[in-house]
Amino acid sequence: xxxxxxxxxxxxxxxxxxxxxxxxxxxxxxxxxxxxxxxxxxxxxxxxxxxxxxxxxxxxxxxxxxxxxxxxxxxxxxxxxxxxxxxxxxxxxxxxxxxxxxxxxxxxxxxxxxxxxxxxxxxxxxxxxxxxxxxxxxxxxxxxxxxxxxxxxxxxxxxxxxxxxxxxxxxxxxxxxxxxxxxxxxxxxxxxxxxxxxxxxxxxxxxxxxxxxxxxxxxxxxxxxxxxxxxxxxxxxxxxxxxxxxxxxxxxxxxxxxxxxxxxxxxxxxxxxx
Numbered sequence: 323x324x325x326x327x328x329x330x331x332x333x334x335x336x337x338x339x340x341x342x343x344x345x346x347x348x349x350x351x352x353x354x355x356x357x358x359x360x361x362x363x364x365x366x367x368x369x370x371x372x373x374x375x376x377x378x379x380x381x382x383x384x385x386x387x388x389x390x391x392x393x394x395x396x397x398x399x400x401x402x403x404x405x406x407x408x409x410x411x412x413x414x415x416x417x418x419x420x421x422x423x424x425x426x427x428x429x430x431x432x433x434x435x436x437x438x439x440x441x442x443x444x445x446x447x448x449x450x451x452x453x454x455x456x457x458x459x460x461x462x463x464x465x466x467x468x469x470x471x472x473x474x475x476x477x478x479x480x481x482x483x484x485x486x487x488x489x490x491x492x493x494x495x496x497x498x499x500x501x502x503x504x505x506x507x508x509x510x511x512x513x514x515x516x517x518x519x520x521x522x523x524x525x526x527x528x529x530x531x532x533x534x535x536x537x538x539x540x541x542x543x544x545x546x547x548x549x550x551x552x553x554x555x556x557x558x559x560x561x562x563x564x565x566x567x568x569x570x571x572x573x574x575x576x577x578x579x580x581x582x583x584x585x586x587x588x589x590x591x592x593x594x595x596x
Contacts, residue, residue: 327380329353334384334399342386342399349397358488359507362394366494421471428468431461469520473557476581477504481514483585485551502543504553516553517544523560528568537565541572552576559583562590570594 329352334342350356360367368388371378381388386399435457441450474492481490486509495503504516517540524530529537544552554576556562562580565573573594583590 326355327353327377330380331384334381334386337384340401341389343396344399345396346394358509359511360489360491363507364489364491364494365391366491367489368397369494421468425468425472428461428463428465432458435461466520469557470518473518473520473555473581474503476557476585477516477518477555480555480579480581480584481506485512485514486510502547504555512551513549514551514553515544515547515549516555518555519561520557521561522558523564528564529561537569538572541569541576544576545574553579555579555581557581566592 330349333352344352346357346362358367367377368391369378370382370387381399385401387401389398389400391397435454441447441454443451471493474495478490478492481487481492481504487506488509490506492504492506502515503518504514506514508514519537519540521529521533521537524533528534540554544554552575554565554573556565556579559580562578565578576594578592578594580590
């Protein structure tokens with residue numbers, strides 16, 4: 323958990339109460355310093371994910387879980403035996419099942435469907451073909467959200483590589499939620515914003531009409547929001563090349579990033595200031 327949050331661990335470890343409510347001022351008094359801005363803004367900072375956040379050990383190692391948070395006011399810890407998994411009403415993910423587990427189950431189900439047999443698509447046996455495709459569709463679901471979630475892992479790695487981040491909330495935002503896909507703050511208070519597009523261009527040498535409209539809305543949002551760093555993340559090389567060639571005028575002051583290539587290739591990061 324690190325030395326910074328050790329006093330909080332010691333405080334909770336010495337408590338036998340089933341529920342402990344502490345206000346932010348009390349927590350800061352215990353650890354001897356102010357909590358980071360992330361603790362005042364992001365539910366994920368308080369998420370019970372010990373393998374991802376160092377501060378989480380301060381309460382989980384002491385046998386507590388965070389039950390709810392009122393930002394800037396109070397945090398309620400509960401003993402592990404009576405802990406309640408966080409819900410959208412307080413701090414947790416909307417589903418207690420980890421997104422990676424959902425993806426794994428989906429892939430496993432798809433394998434099973436294919437192994438069970440694929441009908442011959444020859445214009446005959448329409449019922450069999452229909453039911454097979456419908457089953458595939460139901461199983462695949464919104465695979466775009468799965469792809470976006472996996473892409474967010476690369477965004478987090480990119481930000482941690484290029485900035486000093488105490489906490490990164492990219493992976494905790496619900497896929498498809500309103501607002502910016504990326505809205506982070508570095509340890510020195512600089513704001514980083516960004517949008518992610520996993521789109522593959524419909525046209526051979528350009529985006530499709532609907533794609534253009536969606537992209538332009540994201541460009542406009544990035545242009546109007548104040549931030550020290552602005553990024554537009556894509557995962558398709560074809561999309562990356564089209565944006566460089568045909569949409570530079572809409573990307574002024576924005577850095578175009580091709581993932582995951584940008585983690586190792588400087589040519590996959592283009593700062594457009596022309």
